Amino acid sequence: MAEQFDAVVIGTGPAGLMAADELAQAGHSVLLCEAKPSVARKLLMAGKSGLNLTKDEEFDELIHNFGAAAEWLTPMLREFDGAAVQTWARRLGIEIFTGSTGRVFPKVMKSSPLLRAWLLELDQKDVQRRTRWRWSGWDGGALKFETPDGSQNVDASVTVLALGGASWSRLGSDGAWTSLLSGKGVELAPFQPANAGLLVNWSDHMAARFGAPIKGISLQAGALVSRGEAVISQRGLEGGGIYSISAGVREGAPLVLDLLPDLEEDEVAQRLTRPRGKASLANHLRKMLKLDPARIALLQEFGRPLPQAPQELARLIKALAVKHSGLRPIDEAISTAGGVAQTALDDGLMLKKIPGVFCAGEMLDWEAPTGGYLLTGCLATGRWAGRAAAQYLSEP
Structure with missing residues (x-):
């Protein structure tokens, strides 16, 4: 006999946990299923470098x-905006702080204390959890799972799918669910890398700069502009500044760096007209413009042969075109664009083709930059889908 629950939530990332929380809060029996041996692996990975919960802004x-x-x-x-995320984290007993750029973090910086507190709350609401349970579709009207004990069926009145996108497959987001939904006629947008690093075939002299941060720059790709930082890596460029404009690069827009965004071109040119004497060009740029070695290396990498006329060199410094080989592969991206199309869903995020099945999180066709936006979007859509599923259960 198949087990029976009011609701089954498949996927234990932030969206899935939030949906399960909302359903349990409404008094429904909930089963939370995860294909991996442990829950919320991508959330834990995000917390290794400091969990950016949200952004404190209008x-x-x-x-x-x-x-x-x-x-x-x-x-x-x-x-469920940035303020609501902060209130929610405090309710779980997590102390938070807001950095100078408005980004909000737990004081301990890690995600594990927040996850432990959240799972304890779900346990207290009697949400049951199963790990190593991989969803494999439907068996008649029942949900079918492949488990260590063989194939298992579960009957549920509603299902919330929070299966992630198609990046970081080793953490659980492998996009394998797409065939199950497309087979039911659900409209999907193809996956594409989002928040992805840039591939650059560096010349040999750049090896000395691998690992160097690039600060004080502006990046632009099409309509997207960022004042974030980047890092020179062996394979290219990465970091928040690159991730936030990667969608423009993906769509074919050229990537242009402004190495001195706080100075106008004429001011840069005027400073470059000052006598250079016997100083090398690198020392001249450092003294006159306060360019650090990382930015000078980028200027030489992408701008050689450098123009001698101050105005032309200033123009290059203010609009340095980056020669690259595109974005990193989709499985190396932090997140993905694409997934379940908006047209496939009703206003409550329920699939029009499969009544009673809701979707949330990164498996939906949206994208947002890191810096708190991505996690906020996952929490908000999980909450929305969970509440809509609870409302669906309460209807005659």
């Missing part, structure tokens, strides 16, 4: 970072 500024999906996600994020 809603209009926050929603702008969700690009083409902003209008679709607006009602969900209005109900």
Whole structure:
């Protein structure tokens, strides 16, 4: 006999945990299933370098970072915006702080204390968890899972899918669910890398700069502009500044760096006209413009032969075109664009083709930069889907 629950949530990332939380809060029996041996692996990985929970800013500024999906996600994020994320974290007993750029972190910086507190709360609400349970579709009306004990079926009145995108497959987001939904006629947008590093075939002299941070720059790809930082890696460029404009690069826009975004071109040119004497060009750039070795290396890498005329050199410094080989492969991206299309869902994130099945998190066709936006979007859509599923259960 198949087990029976009011609701089954498949996927234990932030969206899945939030959906399970909402369903249990409404008084429903909930089974939470995870294909991996442990839950929330991507959330734990994100916390290794400091868990950026959200961004403390006005809603209009926050929603702008969700690009083409902003209008679709607006009602969900209005109900669970950056302020709401902070309130939720404090309710779990997590002390938080806001950095100088508005990014919000737990004081301990790690994600594990927050996850432990959240799982304890779900346990207290009697949410049952199963790990190593991989969803393999439907057996008639029942959900079918491949488990260490063989194939298992579960009957549920509603299902929330929070299966992630197609990046970091070793952490659980492998996109294998797409065939199950497309087979039911669900409209999907193809996956593409988002928040991805840039591949660059460096010349040999750049090896000395591998690992160097690039600060004090502006990056632009099409309409996307960032004042974030980047890092020179052996394979190219990565870091928050690159990730936030990677969607523009993906769409074919050239990537241009402004190495001195706080100075106008004429001011840069004027400083370059000062006598150089016997100083090397690198020393001249360092003294006159306060360019550090990392930015000088980029200028020489992408701008050689450097123009001698101050105005032309200033123009190059203010708009340095980056020669690259595209974005890193999709499995190396932090997140993905693509997934379940908006047109496949109703206003409650329920699949039109499969009544009673809801979707949330990165498996939906939206993208947002790191810096708190991505996690906020996952939490907000998980909460929205969980509440809609609870409402669906309460209807005759």
